[in-house]
Amino acid sequence: MLQASELTKAYNGVVALNKLNLTVNSGEIFCLLGANGAGKTTTINLFLNFVTPTAGRALVNGIDVSAEPLEVKRHIAYIPETVMLYPSLSGLENLNYFTTLALGHKRPEHELLKLLAEAGLAKEAAFKRVSGYSKGMRQKVGIAIAMAKNAKALLLDEPTSGLDPQAANEFSKLLDRLKADGVAILMATHDLFLAKQVGTRVGIMQRGILVSTMTTDDLGHADLERIYLDIASCTDAGGAPPRTGEAEQRTEQLPSAMQGAVAGQKEAR
Amino acid sequence: MHTSLYLKEIFNFERSLFRADRLDFFVALILVAAVGYAFVNGQSWINKQQQAVHAAQTEESVRLQELKDKLARIDAGGLAPAKAFENPVNAYWVGNRHAASYAVLPPTAFAATAIGQSDLNPPYVKVSSDNKESFALNEEIENPGNLLIGNFDLAFVVVFLLPLLIIALSYNVLSAEHEQGTLAVTMTNPVPLWVLIAGKLGFRAALVFSLTAGMTVICLLAIGTDLSTMDSLVRLGWWMLLLLAYILFWLTLAAAVNVLAKSSAQNALMLTGLWIVILLVLPSFISIAVNVAYPVPSRVAMVGQIRAAQTDANQESDATVARFEQEHPEMTAKPLAKADDVAAIRKRVLVQQAAAGRISQIMAGYDRQLARQQRVVDSLRFLSPAIVMQEALNAVAGTDNSRYRHLSEQVDAFHREWQAFFLPKVLENTPLTLEDYQHFPRFVYAGPAVSETNMRLLSGLLGLVVPIAVLYLFSLRRIRDYPITA
Numbered sequence: 076m077l078q079a080s081e082l083t084k085a086y087n088g089v090v091a092l093n094k095l096n097l098t099v100n101s102g103e104i105f106c107l108l109g110a111n112g113a114g115k116t117t118t119i120n121l122f123l124n125f126v127t128p129t130a131g132r133a134l135v136n137g138i139d140v141s142a143e144p145l146e147v148k149r150h151i152a153y154i155p156e157t158v159m160l161y162p163s164l165s166g167l168e169n170l171n172y173f174t175t176l177a178l179g180h181k182r183p184e185h186e187l188l189k190l191l192a193e194a195g196l197a198k199e200a201a202f203k204r205v206s207g208y209s210k211g212m213r214q215k216v217g218i219a220i221a222m223a224k225n226a227k228a229l230l231l232d233e234p235t236s237g238l239d240p241q242a243a244n245e246f247s248k249l250l251d252r253l254k255a256d257g258v259a260i261l262m263a264t265h266d267l268f269l270a271k272q273v274g275t276r277v278g279i280m281q282r283g284i285l286v287s288t289m290t291t292d293d294l295g296h297a298d299l300e301r302i303y304l305d306i307a308s309c310t311d312a313g314g315a316p317p318r319t320g321e322a323e324q325r326t327e328q329l330p331s332a333m334q335g336a337v338a339g340q341k342e343a344r
Numbered sequence: 345m346h347t348s349l350y351l352k353e354i355f356n357f358e359r360s361l362f363r364a365d366r367l368d369f370f371v372a373l374i375l376v377a378a379v380g381y382a383f384v385n386g387q388s389w390i391n392k393q394q395q396a397v398h399a400a401q402t403e404e405s406v407r408l409q410e411l412k413d414k415l416a417r418i419d420a421g422g423l424a425p426a427k428a429f430e431n432p433v434n435a436y437w438v439g440n441r442h443a444a445s446y447a448v449l450p451p452t453a454f455a456a457t458a459i460g461q462s463d464l465n466p467p468y469v470k471v472s473s474d475n476k477e478s479f480a481l482n483e484e485i486e487n488p489g490n491l492l493i494g495n496f497d498l499a500f501v502v503v504f505l506l507p508l509l510i511i512a513l514s515y516n517v518l519s520a521e522h523e524q525g526t527l528a529v530t531m532t533n534p535v536p537l538w539v540l541i542a543g544k545l546g547f548r549a550a551l552v553f554s555l556t557a558g559m560t561v562i563c564l565l566a567i568g569t570d571l572s573t574m575d576s577l578v579r580l581g582w583w584m585l586l587l588l589a590y591i592l593f594w595l596t597l598a599a600a601v602n603v604l605a606k607s608s609a610q611n612a613l614m615l616t617g618l619w620i621v622i623l624l625v626l627p628s629f630i631s632i633a634v635n636v637a638y639p640v641p642s643r644v645a646m647v648g649q650i651r652a653a654q655t656d657a658n659q660e661s662d663a664t665v666a667r668f669e670q671e672h673p674e675m676t677a678k679p680l681a682k683a684d685d686v687a688a689i690r691k692r693v694l695v696q697q698a699a700a701g702r703i704s705q706i707m708a709g710y711d712r713q714l715a716r717q718q719r720v721v722d723s724l725r726f727l728s729p730a731i732v733m734q735e736a737l738n739a740v741a742g743t744d745n746s747r748y749r750h751l752s753e754q755v756d757a758f759h760r761e762w763q764a765f766f767l768p769k770v771l772e773n774t775p776l777t778l779e780d781y782q783h784f785p786r787f788v789y790a791g792p793a794v795s796e797t798n799m800r801l802l803s804g805l806l807g808l809v810v811p812i813a814v815l816y817l818f819s820l821r822r823i824r825d826y827p828i829t830a
Contacts, residue, residue: 120829123531123828125528125827126829145535145536148531148534149534153528153532155529158525159525162524163361164360164361172357173529176354177534220529
């Protein structure tokens with residue numbers, strides 16, 4: 076459903092994402108882990124066509140995102156780290172607007188209220204102005220917006236950020252349900268526990284490179300947290316992201332624990 | 345979903361946002377107050393002018409009736425012929441003074457919408473058989489302070505204030521979405537970015553246009569404008585088209601600034617700067633450039649030349665009279681009044697005619713220079729849509745330069761007709777009769793041809809549509825690179 080093929084993005088010669096090859100199938104949750112600046116959000120932005128790739132292709136349901144961005148957006152939904160809504164309108168009005176833009180027609184109010192309830196937003200809150208919402212409440216409206224679209228693919232960028240534990244738990248259950256419904260989910264997150272809990276596969280990114288992919292079975296044996304912190308410390312010490320052409324050489328500086336994983340990815344190419 | 349449906353949805357959503365923030369109420373309040381006050385000002389100006397015209401016409405009518413009554417009493421033998429100056433049969437004094445007639449420029453149905461050039465040009469001219477300079481140089485004196493500040497009329501509201509309102513409503517039309525993060529949520533849907541901005545600006549255009557146009561129609565009806573005539577409907581149609589084009593110009597300008605992907609504060613600064621350039625700097629620049637290239641001819645120099653021509657004609661008066669008597673032996677003095685009066689009057693007319701040729705050349709030269717300057721201004725006006733709009737609104741209101749040029753041309757023709765009626769009688773020493781009084785020339789203003797006005801308005805409209813098209817294409821090109829996320 077979601078496929079990246081040699082997907083590369085450079086900003087003014089600085090590589091943010093380097094030759095990413097990735098496939099997320101229907102009914103699969105792929106969690107992208109990595110430090111800030113690792114390329115997770117760039118990956119999601121490329122699938123959303125918010126930025127254009129420098130090289131390679133991003134495909135959604137077999138459709139090239141750059142070639143047919145509007146068609147692609149019919150198949151994907153997106154929940155950002157902080158869902159920003161129109162503050163002077165209610166959550167229900169916001170949901171109504173974005174749902175109409177997504178579907179091309181209005182959904183009845185009771186359906187929208189049901190969606191908001193599924194996302195965890197109380198009915199009385201749905202009619203209140205968003206300006207009075209907490210970050211978590213806005214996030215719930217964002218989840219409802221994504222659910223309303225009935226998309227085949229879901230892109231999540233730190234979706235549980237700001238949610239209370241109960242809401243985060245409900246969100247995990249929601250992801251499980253969507254997975255069961257055959258939705259392909261690509262989630263960028265710092266939340267290792269969420270990744271362990273809901274992910275089908277986990278990919279670790281560092282300096283624009285997907286240095287490792289593991290299944291949930293692998294996650295059971297590996298100390299994911301330690302590896303992740305190793306990568307993070309490597310990024311912190313590494314300075315500026317690599318320029319085009321430098322990325323392959325820089326992978327050699329990875330911590331020893333990751334060397335095998337990188338080698339495996341190179342072989343896969 | 346079809347583009348038009350997206351546009352409709354975004355349009356309706358913008359309406360909800362405006363309602364939620366009560367922005368529509370404040371916009372309506374501002375426009376109702378500004379348009380209403382502008383109409384009060386414009387109409388009071390027209391009333392003031394029309395009161396002056398009415399007083400002049402009444403005075404003329406009373407004066408003429410008194411002459412007729414006096415002549416009737418003389419004819420009936422009830423009154424002895426008075427002195428030549430007061431005698432209603434004396435063609436010189438009647439044509440030159442007592443029956444001098446007002447050539448009046450009637451206001452159009454839309455005159456109250458733009459004071460335009462009407463504060464510089466009087467709406468009436470008192471025409472006599474004297475030379476042209478006797479009336480052409482007479483102008484009403486307007487308070488220079490008022491001329492400097494300008495008038496708070498509807499054209500001022502539209503040309504100057506409406507852009508400020510549009511800037512306030514649209515400087516952050518895209519940048520705010522970007523800054524508050526709603527753009528990213530919107531753009532995950534199959535909506536092209538240009539449709540989003542078109543829908544948002546479309547609502548603002550509809551709001552500002554409908555309120556301004558609606559309030560204008562209400563005010564026109566309130567001041568008693570008959571909107572059922574073809575002339576009024578055509579003017580109203582042009583006014584609406586120009587208003588729409590001008591609103592669209594400022595909205596596309598706001599769009600062009602927004603797609604540069606600067607912050608809202610930068611957009612506000614840029615648009616305010618452009619407002620200053622378009623409405624203040626460019627008109628000043630054009631004025632300076634035209635005055636340097638084609639300086640306004642000096643009226644003082646012209647008056648000096650006219651006086652010199654009169655002096656020359658006076659110095660040659662004896663020769664002029666002698667030549668006339670030699671060429672027209674049949675025109676001997678009749679016992680009208682005292683023979684000396686007749687000779688003096690004839691001499692005055694002959695000198696006047698001798699000077700007329702030279703004076704008309706001087707004045708024609710002055711007019712040519714002004715016309716040359718005006719032609720340059722007409723061409724350069726396209727540099728600033730604000731000038732184009734102001735000129736076009738003046739044309740709709742009938743207070744533009746071209747209408748006053750038409751008046752001037754028709755007054756010249758009327759003056760010639762007036763002189764042709766009276767001066768032969770003066771030279772022939774033929775007394776006026778009551779029958780002659782019935783046939784005094786009358787001035788009836790005939791406005792410029794409809795096609796001429798329409799062409800001028802069409803060029804004004806194109807002067808707005810072309811920059812709109814350029815800004816639209818620019819925006820469409822730049823919008824592709826607009827960053828959705830920070």
